[in-house]
Amino acid sequence: MRRVAVVATAQTDLTSGDSEVGTPERAFEVSRAAVEASGLDRGEIAVTLSASSDMLEGRSFNFVHGLEALGTWPPVHESHVEMDGAWAAYAAWVKLLTGEFDSALVVAWGKTSEGSLPAVLNTQLDPFVLAPLGLDHVTTAALQADAYLARTGVGMDALDAVAERSAAAGAANLRLSRMDPPREDGPAASPLWRRHLPREADGACAIVLAAEGTAERLCERPAWIAGADHRTETGALGHRDLSRSPATELAATRARELAGWDDAAVDVAEIGASFAHQEPLLREALGLDAGADVNPSGGPMAADPLMSTGLIRLAEAASRVMAGTARRALAHASAGHALQQSMVWLLDGVAP
Amino acid sequence: MSRRVAVVGAGQTHHASKRLDVSLAGLAREAVARALEDAALEPADVDAVIVGTAPDFFEGVMQPEQWLAGALGGAGKPVLRVHTAGSVGGSTAVTAAALVASGLFERVLAVAFEKHSEGDALWGLSPRNPFGRAFGAGAGAFFAPHCRLYAERSGAPADIGPRIAVKARANGARNPHAHLRAPVTLDEVLASPMLWDPIRRLESCPTSDGAAALVFASEAVARGRRSVAWVRGAAAMAEATSFPGRDVLDPAAGRACARAVYRQAGVDAPRRDLDVAEIYEPFSWIDVLWYENLGLAGTDAGWRLLESGATELDGEIPVNPSGGVLSTNPIGASGLLRMLEAAEQVRGRCGGHQVDGARLALGHAYGGASNYFAMMAFGSEPA
Numbered sequence: 001m002r003r004v005a006v007v008a009t010a011q012t013d014l015t016s017g018d019s020e021v022g023t024p025e026r027a028f029e030v031s032r033a034a035v036e037a038s039g040l041d042r043g044e045i046a047v048t049l050s051a052s053s054d055m056l057e058g059r060s061f062n063f064v065h066g067l068e069a070l071g072t073w074p075p076v077h078e079s080h081v082e083m084d085g086a087w088a089a090y091a092a093w094v095k096l097l098t099g100e101f102d103s104a105l106v107v108a109w110g111k112t113s114e115g116s117l118p119a120v121l122n123t124q125l126d127p128f129v130l131a132p133l134g135l136d137h138v139t140t141a142a143l144q145a146d147a148y149l150a151r152t153g154v155g156m157d158a159l160d161a162v163a164e165r166s167a168a169a170g171a172a173n174l175r176l177s178r179m180d181p182p183r184e185d186g187p188a189a190s191p192l193w194r195r196h197l198p199r200e201a202d203g204a205c206a207i208v209l210a211a212e213g214t215a216e217r218l219c220e221r222p223a224w225i226a227g228a229d230h231r232t233e234t235g236a237l238g239h240r241d242l243s244r245s246p247a248t249e250l251a252a253t254r255a256r257e258l259a260g261w262d263d264a265a266v267d268v269a270e271i272g273a274s275f276a277h278q279e280p281l282l283r284e285a286l287g288l289d290a291g292a293d294v295n296p297s298g299g300p301m302a303a304d305p306l307m308s309t310g311l312i313r314l315a316e317a318a319s320r321v322m323a324g325t326a327r328r329a330l331a332h333a334s335a336g337h338a339l340q341q342s343m344v345w346l347l348d349g350v351a352p
Numbered sequence: 353m354s355r356r357v358a359v360v361g362a363g364q365t366h367h368a369s370k371r372l373d374v375s376l377a378g379l380a381r382e383a384v385a386r387a388l389e390d391a392a393l394e395p396a397d398v399d400a401v402i403v404g405t406a407p408d409f410f411e412g413v414m415q416p417e418q419w420l421a422g423a424l425g426g427a428g429k430p431v432l433r434v435h436t437a438g439s440v441g442g443s444t445a446v447t448a449a450a451l452v453a454s455g456l457f458e459r460v461l462a463v464a465f466e467k468h469s470e471g472d473a474l475w476g477l478s479p480r481n482p483f484g485r486a487f488g489a490g491a492g493a494f495f496a497p498h499c500r501l502y503a504e505r506s507g508a509p510a511d512i513g514p515r516i517a518v519k520a521r522a523n524g525a526r527n528p529h530a531h532l533r534a535p536v537t538l539d540e541v542l543a544s545p546m547l548w549d550p551i552r553r554l555e556s557c558p559t560s561d562g563a564a565a566l567v568f569a570s571e572a573v574a575r576g577r578r579s580v581a582w583v584r585g586a587a588a589m590a591e592a593t594s595f596p597g598r599d600v601l602d603p604a605a606g607r608a609c610a611r612a613v614y615r616q617a618g619v620d621a622p623r624r625d626l627d628v629a630e631i632y633e634p635f636s637w638i639d640v641l642w643y644e645n646l647g648l649a650g651t652d653a654g655w656r657l658l659e660s661g662a663t664e665l666d667g668e669i670p671v672n673p674s675g676g677v678l679s680t681n682p683i684g685a686s687g688l689l690r691m692l693e694a695a696e697q698v699r700g701r702c703g704g705h706q707v708d709g710a711r712l713a714l715g716h717a718y719g720g721a722s723n724y725f726a727m728m729a730f731g732s733e734p735a
Contacts, residue, residue, distance in 0.1 A: 060407035
């Protein structure tokens with residue numbers, strides 16, 4: 001496997017509502033910042049991958065408008081995934097693994113404040129069987145929380161502790177300083193209270209990947225991708241064991257195989273736990289030990305800009321490896337209801 | 353590409369205006385099942401699934417690959433959803449081939465679908481932009497000025513568009529999978545209502561319910577099989593949508609994408625070296641624009657290539673022997689159908705619309721404001 005690394009990252013401030021700018025402006029801001037941080041000229045980036053969702057933005061072909069912002073003249077090798085940016089990063093990684101390209105720009109944007117998130121995410125469900133029930137991301141997460149608590153005997157106090165730790169980490173994250181204060185607490189969907197929910201956010205993220213030979217030249221300490229994988233579970237909620245995350249377990253196993261890592265030990269893990277119960281659930285699925293610093297950024301509970309939230313996990317983990325504060329890091333991204341899709345990245349400060 | 357990649361299975365649905373007999377899941381599954389049967393593989397043999405479909409607003413389901421993961425055989429596997437406007441079916445295939453070429457997986461399924469009857473394509477193609485005027489006219493009204501500009505710039509006679517429609521529908525009549533299988537005469541096309549001048553009703557693509565699937569495999573899997581199509585080149589390119597001086601009739605991204613694929617495939621003179629091309633022509637005149645953009649004809653000479661008969665089924669460089677998008681158009685799948693038809697040509701499996709002795713075929717898709725392109729070359733031999 002060809003060695004590929006994250007060599008630059010950029011994020012916008014995450015806000016509770018970016019009413020004064022459109023998403024192309026945010027995409028421009030982060031793509032330019034990431035390219036500048038990489039030390040490459042825009043014209044030297046070999047391939048570009050973008051990520052966004054039309055339904056979230058409230059208009060079809062939103063990414064066509066975003067394309068303007070990505071520096072796409074003269075023409076570029078480009079593709080777009082209708083998924084979180086972590087999956088665009090995966091598609092970019094694949095392009096570099098083929099040997100055809102040596103560098104990639106990955107850009108993701110999402111503006112949850114454009115509409116009602118429960119209404120939007122209801123349309124993500126099976127339109128015959130599930131969507132008509134009025135389910136949304138909070139109620140499906142609540143079903144999962146119920147199943148998880150029942151299986152494990154974990155108590156609500158553990159979920160409260162996750163929420164408190166996430167809020168404290170988020171308060172220390174300068175990128176979140178423009179977020180509105182948390183909403184008043186209260187019951188959300190049993191057993192979850194509002195303090196256990198992700199805080200909706202707007203924001204964009206970009207990273208630059210480079211292959212061996214280029215990465216060392218651009219970056220003193222590249223965050224090498226030791227392994228990565230993603231998996232999907234069926235869309236039928238009733239056919240899933242919601243108390244676990246089999247997609248995460250499969251992705252982690254495959255990523256470790258690719259990396260040749262014998263154990264799960266990492267210094268830091270940024271994981272796609274949007275709801276409080278998902279943190280212990282994912283710790284178990286990922287086999288994280290107590291030594292891992294989990295979601296030092298505050299994670300999606302502190303700010304959850306859909307479509308870029310997963311790429312932000314990768315950027316946060318990679319930036320710690322690049323800064324030298326972590327040797328090995330794990331990034332996990334999730335998508336869909338109750339963690340239907342999961343992705344795992346294993347990063348190493350020392351070239352594999 | 354670092355590893356050789358081949359198409360070892362292909363499947364498409366029966367296409368129609370309204371496939372009321374199946375849900376979206378059933379429609380996509382129909383294509384997947386046929387592709388797997390062709391490849392002599394079970395769903396469990398597939399390592400990863402790449403899904404392509406046009407805007408989620410068409411069917412009203414956000415990221416439908418999540419709902420459809422089970423129907424597509426994707427549960428427990430990587431499922432990646434691509435969306436690059438009209439070129440999406442093409443870029444879905446490009447992405448799937450890259451996944452095999454990367455060495456990560458051995459057998460990757462590319463599947464694309466559209467069920468137009470469950471929504472309103474004209475509405476879905478007419479987004480209201482936050483700071484712009486409502487644009488309620490769909491793709492036909494968007495591309496009609498391109499066609500008018502082309503006719504004026506190139507001096508093409510007014511009947512070029514109608515003649516393209518006649519060619520497409522004559523070929524579609526030979527393709528058992530085509531949505532529109534009735535040939536049309538020049539008089540019938542000319543007499544059909546003008547929708548978006550100069551595009552008449554019979555010069556416009558239908559809206560179809562349909563799906564397509566291809567199985568891409570590594571050389572180790574493909575070796576020894578009787579009928580495979582080798583991926584000889586693949587690229588997906590884009591350029592900014594709108595700026596002064598952009599040539600919308602001959603986009604630089606299309607030229608660059610074709611160059612990239614030709615370089616990989618060892619094509620020096622496309623008209624000579626290619627045996628057949630399947631290109632994305634949702635409206636009649638677009639056909640000859642792409643002849644030029646792909647280097648099959650010189651600038652402003654695409655219509656002459658059409659007039660010469662060279663792009664007919666028995667011509668020097670047959671274009672769209674399947675009947676093309678003008679005969680079948682499930683938008684999200686239309687690009688993948690171009691790749692499928694190109695691959696099937698070099699596998700020699702096209703029956704009534706087979707090009708004799710086709711050994712190197714081009715598949716082409718475009719989208720957006722003619723600023724997204726995805727292309728692949730398929731060969732009967734690996735190189």
